[in-house]
Amino acid sequence: MIPVHLPLVELLIDIFAASILVTAFLIVSSRSLVFYIRLFALQSLLLGMVALLVVIGYGETHILIAAILTIAIKAIAIPVVLTRVIERIHVQKEIRFRMSITASLMFCGGIVILADSVAQSILRSPHAEASAVTRVLSVSIAMMLIGLFIMMTRQKALTQIIGLLTMENGVFLSGLSITYGMPLIVEVGIFFDILVAVLILGVFVFRINKTFESISIDSLRSLRH
Amino acid sequence: MATIILLSFLFQIILVIALAPLVTGIIRKTKARFQHRRGATVLQPYYDLVKLMRKDVVVSSVASWLFHCTPFVVFSSMVVISLLVPTVVTPVPLHWVGDIIAVIYLFALGRFFMALVGLDTASAFGGLGSSREMSIASIVEPAMMLAIFTAAVTAGSTDLSVIVDRLSTTPASMLNPSHLLAFAGLFVVSLAETGRIPVDNPATHLELTMIHEAMILEYSGPYLALIEWASQVKLVIFLALMANMFFPLGMATTWSPSALAVGAGAFLLKVIGLALIVALVESTNAKLRLFRVPELLVVAFILSLLSLILYFIVGA
Amino acid sequence: MVDWEAFQPAALTVMLGGYALGGVVPAILGILWRNRTKPGGSLTGAVKNIGFGLALAAALAGCLLSLSILISGTPLHMEFLPTAHVGMMGFHADTLSALFIGAISLLGAAAACFSLGYAAEFLLRRSMVLLVVLYNFFVLSMIGVLIADHALLFLFFWECMSLTTYFLITFEHEEHAARRAGFLYIVMTHIGTAFLLVMFLLLYSTAGSFAFEAFRMEGARLPASTQSVVFLCATIGFGIKAGIIPFHIWLPEAHPAAPSNVSAMMSGVMIKTGIYGMVRVFFDFLGPVIPGWWGVLILTIAVTSSVLGVLYALMEHDLKRLLAFHSIENIGIILMGVGAALLFASWGNRPLAVIALIAGLYHVLNHAIFKGLLFLGAGSVLHAAHTRNIEDLGGLIKRMPWTAFFFLIGAIAISGLPPLNGFISEWLTFQALLLGFHIPDLTVKIVIPLTVALLALTGALAAACFVKAFGITFLGLPRSGHADRAGESSFTMLAAMGFLALLCIFLGIAPGPIVSVLNPLASSLLEEASTGQIVMHAGTVLIPRSASASISPAALTGLLVVIAAIPLAGISIFVLKSRSRIAPTWACGLERIDPRMQYTATGFSKPLRIIFSDIFRATHEVGISEEPSPYFRPTITYELKTESVFLKYLYEPVFRSIVSAARIIRRIQTGRIQTYLAYIFVTLILLLLFAR
Structure with missing residues (x-):
């Protein structure tokens, strides 16, 4: 495939990357589990689009499969599975927060600034070349941190999964931004890992709910004894 | 030449002020269609204003002179703002009188007086309304200022006409992610500022939920008409700010009749388009509980903050 | 051409002499006729009139002096005590001093005039001699601080100022609160003085002299580390006096305890001596080459002070305490200008720093005027209704119409709304900050947008707070008998408030003269060669150079009035005349409206108390008496407490x-x-x- 390297492609990558970051923030700002899943699906779809744009704009054909897999697995399969889980366990909302939503949002704003300064210092190294794709690096670092932050401050097991997946999306994005994607075999491996992990976690959530009548991970503490 | 400019300028103000009830009518009609109702005609707000103008004024025995002067302060601040905001043509002749910060503070002036009047008649509802209005306004303000900051920084000026000018010379930057995020932030802020649904319900008179309506509960007749009209103008001004600060397409840059006609057409299209989006948002969302509103506004604040961060990541 | 050389010393003499005589003459009268000057004695009225009359005359002389220095640009210099080892002692009033003298004199004139009526309240209860003597020496020592040209002289006046204010705070010394406030004040202010002493000693160690002239010459040559220590000492030492957070705890206690005319002076101008000290040390002694973190630190302090100050003010229902917290807020806004100036100067962008400093100094003047006005208004309310608790007030707009009108002007001005003076300085601050965003540094790019956002938050919260303060105090129905029986203040009190209200309007509509005076002042402080960073175009349009934005307050006001006048005329003539009628407020179907149905101040601020609950940590207790029967409960008490984070986590440990x-x-x-x-x-x- 011939690289087309258009300013339009760069612009679209920027817009999609910004939108990905916005979805992460919307996850932090929301309480509804269904909304989390929808946002994650949207986020993954946008991520797939970025990957496709890299294929179109920079001629990196090997990402094509990764892009399709991203959309198929993360934007469709995983959300479907998780939605099923929610339907089965009748839990709608994340109720208790370790940190209020307002404070979380402010904190995540700080995370983005931090991520950006880290990314800038990475990009300042002599090997780095600045393009639309490398600019995405700060977004990807921010995504990883926000994912971790979600896992840290939320209670429900399902939200933990969403946090994990957000982190994974961040990892994928950083791979895209620094090396135009990892080798295909690694990507494919990660995808199946994630898919299997989500399936198992989904079963776990279901089991936890049956055993403790809640999916709040605080209940797991009683397993300590 | 000067008289032509003056005349067309007058035309521009009159366009905004006269158009305001129509925009409200369109939003109401659209919402009605969403609810599978036929709804009143889009001209209904005009009929309402005329009806109110003809009615008596009932003044509370507790009310002071503030009660009598507030409708005029509110209305005149809206009219002054519509002199400063570029709608059809840029630069507006009076752009040197005030910039976007002056516009924001003029809104605040009107709100200040309206909130005072809520307390003036000793009614419990009035106090409830002004308390809620001022609380929400104070968390709206930082988000709004930040969204506007992005636009101002991009243009290097807070003068609205300059912002519009600079943006229309570089149309590509209209699609910058930072620009789009600031727009999203301002959109949320505008919903709050004009009392639209996720924040306040313009159609309710239920004491649990009303904000704006509670403040003006004691008003009647021509006073009420002025205040209602002013809030309709406010909505149009916000739509115009969103349309022209972020997508100044089709704006006239000269005072020739043809350019003005194109500008007016573009303005109408943009404003009505945005009004339809507002109606869509109002129809598909429920009103938030009062203490969920700050979370929404923090999202707006963060969107604006992200837009600034992206502005210096991407470098626009 | 006026002969400034001859005029300025004369004006200075008249001013200092006026205050000194105003202090000494009543004291002599008090000693000679001890019995007749006791509370209720026949001479007390004369003591009051002589004391405050002389203060008024001195303040007017001060206005002239300040004007002459500001307009001519020639500083006033007097040396009177050549001391060989520690430098020349003397007075030096440059334009910076003159600006602050101007603020003191404008407010001082109003406060003196106000006192002529207001102090009558104390004639039967208090020693008028004491009040007059302390008041005059208090103002005299403030002037002394501003014109001292020598560290020891400066500290002498600084301590005089602290002591006189201490006695004024404890003027009503039977009150436990006043004694406690006085103690807190004297402790805090002495901690501040200790830091100032260290600062002056450090400067002395390099300059070899205590004269300010030597500091000016040598300050810039200090080693960087010493400079930073001096900077920190000045920030803390002057910051305590200015009431910056976290050193603010004395301020909301002390200002309300003093008599209202003194509170106005304390809140309006005394805390500004802290700002004067900071500007003098930062720019005059140490500048203009400045490390970047100074500006960031000052901006952080400024933002914290302004946001927390206004938030705490929102929770206050004591009118004077509320105003005192607003002083903290406004000191924050002033420091935003100063901090931004430091930040821009450290990046070498001096023209921009000049704009920021002008914004800060303009707000100094503005705050002196509107805060003075508001405190005098609060004094009038206290005088008429005998309570400062706004929960017991209401409906005063009908009983004290002029006071209400002037207070409303002050409230609009302090909320930063156009077309009054608070708007101009906030607008200039916004402009300076916006222009500074282009400095290529990550810290700057983070600090500036946050400052902008929080300044907007501060302004909006201040508006909310003054809707509460004005609305609950003056509007609606009176909530107590005291408020119901209140009557309008005397003419001198109203005249004083009217004068300040006029100044609020004048400084809002015509910023030209002030800006033209502040331009060279800020430029010379920052050693920026080109003057005219802010231009007044055609006399009305305010344009900061390098910003392509402008406002024209005069045109804005004109438009507001003309456009308001057209529908006003139309409606009032054609519509209202015949068709308006008066009816009771709708009382939800009950027979008539009752004052207890109105919103309370506590209720008004509740949404914000919940939104910012992380800051307030409010706890409330509801007490319901079970007697005489569980079905008819005669009393329900509701007690609400907010926690002061600083008191609990900083001071108490x-x-x-x-x-x-x-x-x-x-x-x-x-x-x-x-x-x-x-x-x-x-x-x-x-x-x-x-x-x-």
Whole structure:
């Protein structure tokens, strides 16, 4: 495939990357589990689009499969599975927060600034070349941190999964931004890992709910004894 | 030449002020269609204003002179703002009188007086309304200022006409992610500022939920008409700010009749388009509980903050 | 051409003489006719009139002096005590001093005029001699601080100022609160003085003289680390006086305790001496080459002070305490200008720094005027209704129409709304900050947008707070008998408030003269060659150079009035005349409206209390009496407490550790003389060993 390297492609990558970051923030700002899943699906779809744009704009054909897999697995399969889980366990909302939503949002704003300064210092190294794709690096670092932050401050097991997946999306994005994607075999491996992990976690959530009548991970503490 | 400019300028103000009830009518009609109702005609707000103008004024025995002067302060601040905001043509002749910060503070002036009047008649509802209005306004303000900051920084000026000018010379930057995020932030802020649904319900008179309506509960007749009209103008001004600060397409840059006609057409299209989006948002969302509103506004604040961060990541 | 050389010393003499005489003459009268100047004595009225009359005359002379220095640009210099080792002692009033003298004199004139009526309240209860003497010496020492040209002289006046204010705070000394406030004030202010002393000693160690002239010459040549220590000492030392957070705890206690005319002076101008000190040290002594973190630190302090100040004000229902918290907020806004100026100067962008400094200094003047006005208004309310608790007030707009009108002007001005003066300085601050965003540095790019957002938050919260303060106090129905019986203040009090209200309007509509005076002042402080960073185009349009934005307050006001006047005329003539009727407020179907149905101040601020609950940590208790029967409960009490984070987590631990340290040290206090002799003996032996 011939690289087309258009300013339009760069612009679209920027817009999609910004939108990905916005979805992460919307996850932090929301309480509804269904909304989390929808946002994650949207986020993954946008991520797939970025990957496709890299294929179109920079001629990196090997990402094509990764892009399709991203959309198929993360934007469709995983959300479907998780939605099923929610339907089965009748839990709608994340109720208790370790940190209020307002404070979380402010904190995540700080995370983005931090991520950006880290990314800038990475990009300042002599090997780095600045393009639309490398600019995405700060977004990807921010995504990883926000994912971790979600896992840290939320209670429900399902939200933990969403946090994990957000982190994974961040990892994928950083791979895209620094090396135009990892080798295909690694990507494919990660995808199946994630898919299997989500399936198992989904079963776990279901089991936890049956055993403790809640999916709040605080209940797991009683397993300590 | 000067008289032509003056005349067309007058035309521009009159366009905004006269158009305001129509925009409200369109939003109401659209919402009605969403609810599978036929709804009143889009001209209904005009009929309402005329009806109110003809009615008596009932003044509370507790009310002071503030009660009598507030409708005029509110209305005149809206009219002054519509002199400063570029709608059809840029630069507006009076752009040197005030910039976007002056516009924001003029809104605040009107709100200040309206909130005072809520307390003036000793009614419990009035106090409830002004308390809620001022609380929400104070968390709206930082988000709004930040969204506007992005636009101002991009243009290097807070003068609205300059912002519009600079943006229309570089149309590509209209699609910058930072620009789009600031727009999203301002959109949320505008919903709050004009009392639209996720924040306040313009159609309710239920004491649990009303904000704006509670403040003006004691008003009647021509006073009420002025205040209602002013809030309709406010909505149009916000739509115009969103349309022209972020997508100044089709704006006239000269005072020739043809350019003005194109500008007016573009303005109408943009404003009505945005009004339809507002109606869509109002129809598909429920009103938030009062203490969920700050979370929404923090999202707006963060969107604006992200837009600034992206502005210096991407470098626009 | 006026002969400034001759005029300025004369004006200075008249001013200082006026205050000094205003202090000395009543004191002599008090000594000569002790009985007749006692509370209720026949001479008390004369003492009051002489004292405040002289203060008024002195303040007017001060206005002229300040004007002459500001317009001519020639500083006033007087040397009177050549001391060989520590430098020349004398007075030096440059344009910076003159600006602050102007603020003191404008407010001082109003406060003196107000006192002529207001102090009558104390004629029967208090020693008028004491009040007059303290007041005059208080103002005199403030002027002294501003014109001192020598560190020792400066500290002398600084301490005089602290002491006179201490006695004024404890003027109503039977009140426990006043004594407590006075104690807190004197402790805090002396901690501040200690830091100032360290600062001056550090400067002396390099300059070899205590004269400010020497500091000016040598300050820039100090090693960077010493400069930074001097900077920190000045920030803390002057910051305590200015009431910056976290050193603010004395301010909301002390300002309300003093008589209202003094509160106006304290809140309006005394805390500004802290700002004066900071500007003098930062720019005049140390500048203009400045490390970047200074500006960031000052901006952080500024933002914290302004946001927390206004948030705490929102929770206050004591009118004077509320105003005192707003002083903290406004000091924050002033420091935003100063901090931004430091930040821009450190990046070498001096023209921009000039704009920021002008914004800060303009707000100094504005705050002096509107805060003075508001405190005088609060004094009038207190005078008429005998309570400061706004929950007991209401409906005063009908009983004190003029006071209400002037207070409303002050409220609009302090909320930063157009077309009054608060708007101009906030607008300039916004402009300076916006222009500074282009400095290529990550910290700057983070600090500036946050400052902008929080300044907007501050402005909006201030508006909310003054809707509460004005609305609950003046509007609606009176909530107590006191408020119901209140009557309008005397003419002198109204005249004083009217004068300040006019100034609020004038400074809002015509910023030209002030800006033209502040331009060279800020430029010379920052050693920026080109003057005219802010231009007044055609006399009405305010344009900061390098910003392509402008406002024209005069045109804005004109448009507001003309456009308001057209529908006003139309409606009032054609519509209202015949068709308006008066009816009671709708009382939800009950028979008539009752004052208790109105919103309370507590209720008004509740949404914000919930939104910012992380800051307030409010707790409330509802007490319901079960007597006489559970179905008819005669009293329900509702008690609400907000927690002061600083008191709990900063001051109380410090106090506790001081007290426990004192307990340990107390063990050596046995009370036996032999033990003390033993201490002396051991010390002597140790010293001898050490000095061997």
